[in-house]
Amino acid sequence: MATQNNAALPEGLELGGYRIVKKIAVGGFSIVYHATDQNGQDVAIKEYLPIALAKRGEGQLMPTVMPEHTELFRLGMKFFFDEGRALAALTHPNVVRVLNFFRANETVYMVMGYERGRSLQEHIERRKHKGVKPLVSERSIRIAFAQVMDTLREVHTHKLLHLDLKPANIYLRGDGTPILLDFGAARQTLHTDLSTLHPMYTPGYAAPELHAKRELGPWTDVYSIGASIFCCMLGLPPQSAIERKRDDHMETYFHELERLYSKELIALVRWSLTLDPLKRPQSVYALQKMMRPTELSAATSTQIANDSSVPQAKDTSNPSSLLSRFRRQGR
Numbered sequence: 484m485a486t487q488n489n490a491a492l493p494e495g496l497e498l499g500g501y502r503i504v505k506k507i508a509v510g511g512f513s514i515v516y517h518a519t520d521q522n523g524q525d526v527a528i529k530e531y532l533p534i535a536l537a538k539r540g541e542g543q544l545m546p547t548v549m550p551e552h553t554e555l556f557r558l559g560m561k562f563f564f565d566e567g568r569a570l571a572a573l574t575h576p577n578v579v580r581v582l583n584f585f586r587a588n589e590t591v592y593m594v595m596g597y598e599r600g601r602s603l604q605e606h607i608e609r610r611k612h613k614g615v616k617p618l619v620s621e622r623s624i625r626i627a628f629a630q631v632m633d634t635l636r637e638v639h640t641h642k643l644l645h646l647d648l649k650p651a652n653i654y655l656r657g658d659g660t661p662i663l664l665d666f667g668a669a670r671q672t673l674h675t676d677l678s679t680l681h682p683m684y685t686p687g688y689a690a691p692e693l694h695a696k697r698e699l700g701p702w703t704d705v706y707s708i709g710a711s712i713f714c715c716m717l718g719l720p721p722q723s724a725i726e727r728k729r730d731d732h733m734e735t736y737f738h739e740l741e742r743l744y745s746k747e748l749i750a751l752v753r754w755s756l757t758l759d760p761l762k763r764p765q766s767v768y769a770l771q772k773m774m775r776p777t778e779l780s781a782a783t784s785t786q787i788a789n790d791s792s793v794p795q796a797k798d799t800s801n802p803s804s805l806l807s808r809f810r811r812q813g814r
C-alpha cells in the first residue's frame with residue numbers, strides 16, 4: 484500500500500464559501516486546513532481523504548478512488564459524517580465546535596472553529612526536548628485532566644464514546660484549557676457494529692477490548708485517559724495492550740514514577756490501565772471520585788499555559804445546530 488501523502492489543496496483556493504489559508508496537518512484519513520470564511524473569520528476545515536483508498540496528485544482537486552475501494556471509500560465517508568454528526572450534537576466548551584459540513588471535489592469537508600494552541604502531544608515533546616522533570620507537573624495533570632474528564636462525561640451522556648483519546652487528540656488552548664478533537668472513531672454506543680469499525684487505534688492508548696470483540700463502553704475511554712496521563716508522566720505511551728498480555732512491564736514504570744508523582748495519582752493511572760475491562764473504573768465519574776478534591780479549580784487552568792508558552796487562544800466559532808444538514812447530506 485502506498486505511503487506517500489496525498490497532495491493538499493493549494494493555498495488561496497476558494498471552496499464552499501471558504502478560502503484555504505494553508506495546510507495544518509496530514510493524517511491517514513484526512514487533511515486539516517486553516518481557512519477563512521466570507522467574513523474573514525478563521526476556521527479549520529477537515530477534508531476526508533483516506534490515503535489507502537484515494538489518491539490525489541499535485542495540481543489536482545478531485546481524488547481518484549481506486550475502483551476496488553469504492554465501497555470502502557463510501558463507508559469511510561459515512562463514518563466521517565458520523566464524526567460530524569456526533570460533534571454537531573455536542574455543544575461543549577471543551578469539544579471542538581463544528582460549524583458546517585459540505586460536499587465538494589467528490590469528497591466531504593467538515594468546518595470547525597479554529598483553535599489556537601498546540602496538542603498535548605506537542606507540549607509533552609517540547610518539555611521532553613528541554614529535559615524538564617517532572618515532564619508535566621502533577622498539578623498541571625490534575626487541572627487539565629479534571630477538565631478532560633468533565634468533558635468526557637458529557638460525551639458519554641450523549642451515548643457516544645471517543646475511542647481515540649490520546650495526547651495528540653487533546654488540544655491545549657493558549658490559556659491551557661483542553662479541547663477534545665478528532666471524534667473520527669466515535670460511535671453511537673448503542674449501535675456499535677464492531678465488524679464495520681475500521682479506524683486504526685493507536686497502540687498504547689487503545690484498551691484491549693478494542694482489539695478483541697468485546698463490549699465497548701465508558702471504561703474503554705477510561706483506559707485511554709489513564710494512558711494519556713501516563714504519557715504526561717513518562718513522555719511515552721504505555722506498552723500496547725497486546726504486548727502487556729504477553730509480558731507486562733507497567734509495574735516497573737509505576738515504581739520509577741513514584742519518585743515524581745503522588746501514590747494516589749499513580750494508583751489512579753494503574754486502575755485505569757487495568758487490562759480486564761470489568762476491573763477498571765466503569766465510568767469517568769468513578770475515576771473522578773478517586774481524584775482527590777483539591778483546592779484547584781478550573782479557574783486556575785493557566786497552569787499548563789504557564790509550563791511553557793502556548794500561543795494565546797481566540798475562539799472564533801459560532802454556535803449552530805447542524806443536525807438537519809447532516810441528516811440531509813450524510814446519506
Ligand SMILES: Nc1ncnc2c1ncn2[C@@H]1O[C@H](COP(=O)(O)OP(=O)(O)O)[C@@H](O)[C@H]1O
Pocket residue numbers: 507508509510511512513514515527579595596597598599602651652664665666667
Ligand atoms: N479545529 C481545529 N483548530 C486548529 N487545529 C486543528 C483543528 N482540528 C484539527 N487541528 C489540527 O489538525 C491535527 C489533526 O486533526 P485531527 O482531527 O486529530 O485529525 P486526524 O484524524 O488526521 O488525526 C490536530 O492535531 C491539530 O493540530
Ligand SMILES: [Mg+2]
Pocket residue numbers: 651652665
Ligand atoms: Mg488526530
